[in-house]
Amino acid sequence: MYKLIENQIRISVRNLVEFVLRSGDLDNRRSASAQKEAMLAGSRLHRKIQKRMGADYRAEVGLKMTVPLEGGIELVLEGRADGIIQGTDRVTIDEIKGVYFDVNSLEDMIPVHRAQALCYAYIYAVQNSLPGANIQLTYCNLDTEEIRRFQEWLELEALEETFQEYMREYGKWARFLYEHRVKRRNSIQGMEFPYPWREGQKDLAVSVYRTIARQKTLFIQAPTGIGKTLSVLFPAVQAMGQKLADKLFYLTAKTITRSVAEEGLEVMRSQGLVCSGVTLTAKEKMCVLDSPDCNPESCPRAKGHFDRVNAAVFDLISHRLGITREDVLEYAQKHQVCPFEMSLDVTYWVDVVIGDYNYVFDPTVRLQRFFADGSQGEYVFLVDEAHNLVERAREMYSAELCKEELLAAKKLFAGKSERLVKLLDKANRAMLELKRECDSYQVLENGEGLGALTAAVMQIYDQMEKYRENHPGDPDQKEQASFFFVVRDFLSVYDCLDDNYVTYLAHREDGSFMVKLFCVHPAARLRACMEQGLSTVFFSATLLPIRYYKELLSNCEEDYAVYARSPFDPARRLLAVGRDVSSRYTRRNQAEFEKIAEYILQMAEARKGNYLVFFPSYAYLEQVNEILEEAAGEDCRILAQGSRMTEGEKEDFLDAFSEDGSGTLIGLCVMGGIFSEGIDLKKERLIGVAIVGTGLPQVCAEREILKTYFDNRQEKGFDFAYLYPGMNKVLQAAGRLIRTAEDYGVILLLDDRFLRVEEVSQFPQEWADYQVTDRRSVGKLLGNFWAGLE
Structure with a gap:
């Protein structure tokens, strides 16, 4: 069983030096370059360089040291040196950094890279009783593979002096963590559950x-x-x-x-x-600009952000426990730093x-x-x-690449980079060949046939990285960055292709043509993330x-x-299935819409109050809405969900569901949409829900690919692709009704398919008491239910 050692603070060498040495501007125009060594080409080049270094070169050497700090705190520092070279009279610690700029433009080691190598050198020298160590920075251009090396011999005394500077700088943060852990543990001891336990x-x-x-x-x-x-x-x-x-x-x-x-x-x-805790909010909702543009020319807070952000973070975590979006904005304003980047930094300390x-x-x-x-x-x-x-x-x-995106990118670089235009043209020709072989959609077994395209895309990625590094002020920078991320994601996913993926070509509804690397079975990749906890x-x-x-x-x-x-009294909820209606495509006609409207009106007439009705599509909703608008009485108001509602419109929609009981409100929504889960309309704010259809996703190329994939794995392909996702939408929509022990109301499932064995088998245990009804009997059924509650 794992046990936290309270006085031990763990941190990687890389995180340590990047934290204590960071300074200067926040600049997204060069952000991709900051992580080059972690990208595909960088990883491959690391291995290539390491293999060339001979028998004396030990690659990827794990190093770990426990460093005592003031107050009985121990800092557990760990990392992995790219290489250690054991010479006859001295040892060399090698750090490899892949870059896209001209390596000959470097005059010396980049300070944060030097610091990383220095920490590894100190740990290795101390643990092996060495008088010092040679640190080596190997910079390699990822495009040309040109290499430039810098070396520096440091005596153990010099290594220790600099290393201890880093420890002193990090010391107050380590003390903060340790002291907070002690307070946290003491406050938890004897803490009781805040409410009476429900069943x-x-x-x-x-x-x-x-x-x-x-x-x-x-x-x-x-x-x-x-x-x-x-x-x-x-x-x-x-x-x-x-x-x-x-x-x-x-x-x-x-x-x-x-x-x-x-x-x-x-x-x-x-x-x-x-x-302590922090809630992370999307950058777009945190940015002080109308649109995020994280560079010192566009945003005043980006200028010198890293000079100020550590002080801002320490100030915030020292004064707040539950850190909300508003708290982050307040302290970011106080210290004039980017609130989004600051919130990410806060995560480490809560x-x-x-x-x-x-x-x-x-x-x-x-x-x-x-x-x-x-x-x-x-x-x-x-x-x-x-x-x-x-x-x-x-x-x-998953990732996809669209032919039309290649043509749009070609226009972006026309007259700016002849090399990129040629590469984009090459990729477009490869896509054209694939397009000629595809009617509507086509599965490529084992991803075969993508060789020419992916080779061209890899070259585009390399050239774009170099272009972006050398042209940070390009007026088309945002559009270029958007395409760059499409290319990056496509290559990243391509590198992960295995039996959990299906690669397919498809003509999309808008007339465009795409290649998709479709992750049909995500468990392996999710589990790799879960294993980091x-x-x-x-x-x-x-x-x-x-x-x-x-x-x-x-x-x-x-x-x-x-x-x-469920801990709730089943007598406070009526669940009924309408056996004389269906939302099947073959039965989507005026007569069927009128039957659905009749059910809804009978539900609303049985008791004055607020109701939600969930439909399989906006088109279906609009058809029934027309009938309801004409047939509903004066004291019945109807609201319909829009396809592109603003945040304010969503709030207004929900606010209409009041408890004043002055009339009847029927809200028409789309199943699987913004109002079918995550909303809380308690007590009189909602007394009835009707669900039209079984929620089955539309038949399309991707659903059929899922069906075939799981059929081939001896699973129930239809269930995996259609039934289970559909019933989940139904259950979520139905779950809007009973939120507390005081809630009550009716749920109508309006589709005869809910009576099939397949659907009934997906009902939760508390739905075992469902009743079957039709338009002739539903009024009496509803009346009896409401009378029984009084």
């Missing part, structure tokens, strides 16, 4: 704690309203108090869920808990990081300070609304069937699973 809630919390203690993965299916957030957060915080973890990542798909996590932590803090899935799982967005080197940390991942992660992961780990808890109100989610999120049958029963 099943305590068992849920025990399961979470045991999972963390055993460093395992847990899947929780628990109905809405049981209090999942606190049932997961409370035992996770308790686990930190028992030194079973040091940091929690609370990951969500939607902003509203993050606020629930914030509220849960605040409730515990009100009981004396000392537990106990709980609340944010989107991509901060842990997305290879292009994940927090590099925690996950860049692939090592395991003392982290627990709490994944809320985990049913969303399947499709999000497929999106994160100690434990993961997936939880949702709709995680059925569990086997489906275990297959696609972890692919480990041994993972734990818990099904929490």
Whole structure:
């Protein structure tokens, strides 16, 4: 069992030197260059250089040292030297850095690179009783492979003097972490659950704690309203108090869920808990400019950002525990730094990081300070609304390249880079050849046939990196950067292709043509991320069937699973299936729309109040809306969800669902949309939900590819591609109704397909009491239900 050593602070050599030495401007025009050595070409070139160095060269040498600091604190410093050369009279520590600029333009080692090599040299010299060490920086141009080396011999005394400077600079931060850990542990001891336990809630919390203690993965299916957030957060915080973890990542798909996590932590803090946290917000919502443009010419805060940001972070973490978006904006304003970049820095110093899935799982967005080197940390991942992660992961780990994007990029570089124009032309010709072979869509077995295209794209990537480095002020910089990231992502995914991917060509609806590297089975890549922590808890109100989610999120049958029963009185909820209507495409006609409208009106007429109706599409919604507008009475108001609602319009829509009981409101929404999950309309704010259709995704190339893929794996392809995702939308929409023990109301499932064995088998246990109805009997059924509640 893992146990945190409270007085030990762990940090990588790279993170240490980048932290204590950072200075200067924030400049996104050169940001890609800062991570070149981590990119595809850089990794390959590292290995190529290392292989050339001969028998005396030891590559990728792991180094680790525990350094005592003041106050009994120990700093555990670790990293991996690119190479160590054991000469006859001296040892050389080699650091390899891939760059795109002319290596001959360098006059000396870049300070942060020198510092990294110096730390490795000091650790190695001390551990091997050496009088000193030679540090070597090997700079290699990733385009030309030209190499330039700098060397410097340092006596042990000089190594130690500089190394101890870094330790003193980092000392106050290490003391802050240690002292905070002690306060955190003391505050957790004896802390009680903040509310009376609901039925099943305590068992849920025990399961979470045991999972963390055993460093395992847990899947929780628990109905809405049981209090999942606190049932997961409370035992996770308790686990930190028992030194079973040091940091929690609370990951969500939607902003509203993050606020629930914030509220849960605040409730515990009100009981004396000392537990810090930060909520991460997208850059676009944090930027002080109208549109993010992170360079000193466009943003005054970018100028000298790194000179000021450490002081800003220390000021904030010293004065706030629950750090919100508003807190970050306040302190960023005070110190004149970029609020988004500052919030990312804050994550290192807090106990709980609340944010989107991509901060842990997305290879292009994940927090590099925690996950860049692939090592395991003392982290627990709490994944809320985990049913969303399947499709999000497929999106994160897939990539596509469109022929039209190549032509647009060619125009961007016309007259600027003849080399790039030729390469883009070459890639376009390769795409044209693929297009000629494809009618609507075509699967390429094992990715065959992409050789010419990917070779050209690799050359485009290399040349674009060089161009961007040398032309930071190009007026088309934003458009160029957008295309550069498309190319980068395509190559990154191409390098990962395996049996979990399907490569296909497709003509899109807008007439464009694309190549897609489609991650159909994301579990392997998700698990690689999960293994960088100690434990993961997936939880949702709709995680059925569990086997489906275990297959696609972890692919480990041994993972734990818990099904929490609903604690709510079933007599306060009516569930009925309409057997005389269907949303099948073959039956989408005026007569069917009128039947659906009749059900909705009977539901609304049975009791005055607020109702939500979920449709399979906007087109279907509009057809029924026309009928309702004509047939509804004067005291019945109808609101319809728009396809492009602003944040203000969304708020106005929800605000209309009041508890004043002055009339009847029917809200028309799209299943799977913004109002079908994550909204909380309690008590009289919502007393009925109708769901039109079984939520099955539209038949399309990608769904058919999924179906075939899982059929070939002896799985139920139709279920994986259509049934399970569809029923998840249904369950989420139905979950809007019962949020608390005081809630009550009706749920109408309007499609005869809900009576098929396949759909019924996906019903949660608490739906076993469903009733079958039709337009002739539904009015009486509703009347009896409401009369029984009075």
